[in-house]
Amino acid sequence: MKHSDINAMLLHAAAHRAYRLQVQEFNAIYANVLDYGDITLWPGFFCEQPFYRVVDSFNYGQGMRYGLIYCDSQGMLMDRVQAIKNAMMFEPRAITHITSDVRIKGVDEDQRQLQAESNFLLVENLIDRDPRNLMVGRYIDTFSLEENGLKIKSRECIYDSTVIQTSLIYPV
Amino acid sequence: MHDEPVKNLAAADADTPRFPAWPQEGVSRIPDWIYTDARLYDEEVRKIFHGPTWNFVGFEAEIPQRGDFQRAYVGPTPVILIRGDQGQIHVVQNRCAHRGAEFCRQRKGNAQELTCPYHQWQYDLAGNLMGVPYRRGVKGGQGGMPADFKLEDNGLVKLRVATRNGLVFASFSDETEALDAYLGPEIIDAIDTVFEGREVQVLGYTQQKVQGNWKLYFENIRDPYHATLLHVFLHTFGLLRADQVSQLTVSAGGRHAIICSKRRDAPGETPQPMGNDSLQLHDKRFLGYTKEDRGPWSVAIQSIWPNFAIQRQSNTLAVRAIIPNGPGEFSIFWTFFGYQGDSEEMLQHRLRQANLMGPGGLVTADDGEVIEFVHAGLTRSVPASTIIRLGGDESGTVEHFATESAVRGMYANYRKTMGI
Numbered sequence: 001m002k003h004s005d006i007n008a009m010l011l012h013a014a015a016h017r018a019y020r021l022q023v024q025e026f027n028a029i030y031a032n033v034l035d036y037g038d039i040t041l042w043p044g045f046f047c048e049q050p051f052y053r054v055v056d057s058f059n060y061g062q063g064m065r066y067g068l069i070y071c072d073s074q075g076m077l078m079d080r081v082q083a084i085k086n087a088m089m090f091e092p093r094a095i096t097h098i099t100s101d102v103r104i105k106g107v108d109e110d111q112r113q114l115q116a117e118s119n120f121l122l123v124e125n126l127i128d129r130d131p132r133n134l135m136v137g138r139y140i141d142t143f144s145l146e147e148n149g150l151k152i153k154s155r156e157c158i159y160d161s162t163v164i165q166t167s168l169i170y171p172v
Numbered sequence: 173m174h175d176e177p178v179k180n181l182a183a184a185d186a187d188t189p190r191f192p193a194w195p196q197e198g199v200s201r202i203p204d205w206i207y208t209d210a211r212l213y214d215e216e217v218r219k220i221f222h223g224p225t226w227n228f229v230g231f232e233a234e235i236p237q238r239g240d241f242q243r244a245y246v247g248p249t250p251v252i253l254i255r256g257d258q259g260q261i262h263v264v265q266n267r268c269a270h271r272g273a274e275f276c277r278q279r280k281g282n283a284q285e286l287t288c289p290y291h292q293w294q295y296d297l298a299g300n301l302m303g304v305p306y307r308r309g310v311k312g313g314q315g316g317m318p319a320d321f322k323l324e325d326n327g328l329v330k331l332r333v334a335t336r337n338g339l340v341f342a343s344f345s346d347e348t349e350a351l352d353a354y355l356g357p358e359i360i361d362a363i364d365t366v367f368e369g370r371e372v373q374v375l376g377y378t379q380q381k382v383q384g385n386w387k388l389y390f391e392n393i394r395d396p397y398h399a400t401l402l403h404v405f406l407h408t409f410g411l412l413r414a415d416q417v418s419q420l421t422v423s424a425g426g427r428h429a430i431i432c433s434k435r436r437d438a439p440g441e442t443p444q445p446m447g448n449d450s451l452q453l454h455d456k457r458f459l460g461y462t463k464e465d466r467g468p469w470s471v472a473i474q475s476i477w478p479n480f481a482i483q484r485q486s487n488t489l490a491v492r493a494i495i496p497n498g499p500g501e502f503s504i505f506w507t508f509f510g511y512q513g514d515s516e517e518m519l520q521h522r523l524r525q526a527n528l529m530g531p532g533g534l535v536t537a538d539d540g541e542v543i544e545f546v547h548a549g550l551t552r553s554v555p556a557s558t559i560i561r562l563g564g565d566e567s568g569t570v571e572h573f574a575t576e577s578a579v580r581g582m583y584a585n586y587r588k589t590m591g592i
Contacts (some may be wrong), residue, residue, distance in 0.1 A: 066376020075455030
């Protein structure tokens with residue numbers, strides 16, 4: 001990579017500080033709802049016709065379309081939430097999302113859509129066990145910039161950790 | 173991962189039996205030590221996975237071109253699946269003949285030959301040793317391999333390979349019977365129903381690790397008793413209910429099994445509402461079902477001894493390879509697929525319906541969870557045995573789900589193989 005490329009990236013980041021802060025705030029609230037809040041609010045972070053997928057970086061790199069979680073409607077997000085609440089059996093757990101390092105990848109000309117990436121680490125706690133690293137990776141997002149804030153148009157949760165320890169119950 | 177004590181109940185003294193006696197009730201009772209004993213686990217690897225069994229290692233469609241390779245496992249043992257020079261399929265152990273390095277660290281790729289990075293030993297696509305650096309020494313004969321070192325005696329360990337309808341199986345043993353005889357007529361028919369005349373299109377992979385003994389998973393995939401009870405999602409939304417037309421097939425000797433059932437909205441059945449008063453789907457597309465094979469069933473889960481499951485639930489298709497990592501841990505490698513020629517609409521439907529399965533599946537996440545409950549119970553309590561008596565004490569094919577017949581069959585076959 002050329003030195004000028006690094007300069008360009010730094011300038012780009014500096015020019016988009018306000019957006020970066022906005023995505024950072026969004027991620028903090030999103031994670032807080034999943035970890036400590038009311039999970040039925042989760043679909044509300046998304047647009048009407050969203051795309052949400054959780055998949056590892058190997059599949060992503062190979063262009064595989066499969067997702068461990070794959071939702072292409074608000075209804076599917078709601079169905080996952082109601083399954084978690086009423087139709088799945090799992091050991092109770094506490095999960096903490098650590099999200100960081102927001103990068104603004106692009107803003108479209110009429111400033112209605114925003115592409116961003118950020119990193120996540122999910123730490124899971126089960127009964128009588130030490131905390132474990134459930135998943136580590138990055139969000140690849142397209143946000144819709146709406147009057148009352150950001151909504152997710154597309155969120156791909158690409159994890160590098162490859163192996164799922166036992167199960168993935170809650171959304172990333 | 174938590175540390176857990178491994179009960180080693182096997183006596184070291186040669187005069188005493190290798191393992192405690194199996195309960196006198198036979199396969200209706202399963203002793204705890206078969207899930208926890210480390211010496212028994214080593215024998216399982218030797219007698220089952222390295223013994224006369226056929227193990228699923230992948231699809232032919234995953235390595236279409238000469239030199240395409242993919243990592244896989246036979247039991248806990250890493251192997252490489254490779255497409256050879258003439259299009260034939262090779263399976264070799266992922267272990268350099270020289271110093272034992274598990275040298276292939278890429279999940280899949282394409283190569284002209286296989287090279288271990290340590291000392292650059294080089295093998296052809298069939299696993300034959302082609303070259304050894306400094307074999308003739310340096311500076312005209314200093315050092316080098318002794319004259320009696322022969323390339324042809326030092327290749328990679330080659331496994332036997334057999335295929336059916338694009339599924340690739342491998343075996344370490346020369347004594348394994350022919351694949352069709354090993355599978356038997358019921359499994360052959362079930363495999364052909366899914367794969368005959370169709371080319372697989374892989375949609376993606378996922379890997380899951382469970383803290384439990386591998387046999388608990390193999391029981392699970394042939395146990396219809398839990399399916400309508402543990403999996404609230406299945407019966408709530410009518411994918412599987414105890415009163416549906418069902419069949420549990422157990423092959424000769426209990427080796428393989430198939431759980432089959434027919435949704436109430438399947439062709440020829442009386443529809444019944446999906447969901448109930450408190451639970452309705454918001455997106456009903458997700459559970460849709462288009463019949464796409466000649467079989468009568470809307471769900472069929474085949475468990476093929478000792479490492480393989482083929483899952484067809486409505487339109488979500490996947491194969492699962494089971495990899496034991498010791499007595500207290502196993503992995504499941506899931507491969508989701510559709511068929512070449514699927515419409516875009518069908519592909520999207522399969523991708524949506526895949527939410528039912530895998531480690532994040534609305535149905536199958538339950539299984540990994542509950543197996544850890546069972547393994548913890550078996551490992552951390554006063555040693556005892558567990559009960560497999562639903563449907564009587566016999567094993568065989570029945571046309572209902574109120575039975576653990578196939579689990580008894582599995583242990584009849586297991587006891588014979590293991591000599592315990």
